[in-house]
Every structure is written in structure tokens, then in C-alpha cells.
Amino acid sequence: MFDRPRKSFARFLKTTRAESDSADSAPQRRPHNLFEAAAVYVSARAEDDQDRIDEAAGWVTPEALSFGVSELACRAVVALARERDESPRTVARALLGLPAA
Numbered sequence: 477m478f479d480r481p482r483k484s485f486a487r488f489l490k491t492t493r494a495e496s497d498s499a500d501s502a503p504q505r506r507p508h509n510l511f512e513a514a515a516v517y518v519s520a521r522a523e524d525d526q527d528r529i530d531e532a533a534g535w536v537t538p539e540a541l542s543f544g545v546s547e548l549a550c551r552a553v554v555a556l557a558r559e560r561d562e563s564p565r566t567v568a569r570a571l572l573g574l575p576a577a
Contacts, residue, residue: 508535514544 513535520528533541557564569576
């Protein structure tokens, strides 16, 4: 009964050890993920920093960047809605300058 979870956990530990061993032997830069790219892209857009916008846009595919930006927007609206004790719809419309529905 516990054989499958035990084997899965053993595989996980083995890969974790292998990653840490390889990281110790040769310093390698890990690739950027789509959420890092989205965070840099959005903050660069807010600061009007074209060089950083271009850099972040090159880290991932356009589709992945679009997904990351969308996810960031969703999380930001939810966080602001909780902070303001308002609905996400109200906050999103206010951020975009739209009239309350």
C-alpha cells in the first residue's frame, strides 16, 4: 500500500540531491520562469523602462508572458479587493477608470 508513495518520494529525493550536487560543482544560471518574466515586464512597463521590457519579453514565449501577466493581474486585483474590502469586479473597474456597474 505504501510502496508507490515511498518510491515516488525516493525518486524526488534522488533528483533533489542530484540537482544540489550539480549546483555545487558548476555554477549555472537557471532559466527564468514565466512569473519572473511577468513581474519584470509589468514593473518595467510601470516604470517605462524599455530595455527591461525587451529583456523580460525575451525570457519566455509571448504566450507564456501573456499568461504570466494575466495571472499577475488576477492576483493583484484579488489582493487589492481584500485590502479594500471590495469585490474584485469593483476594484478592476476602478483601476481601469470604468464606471461602477
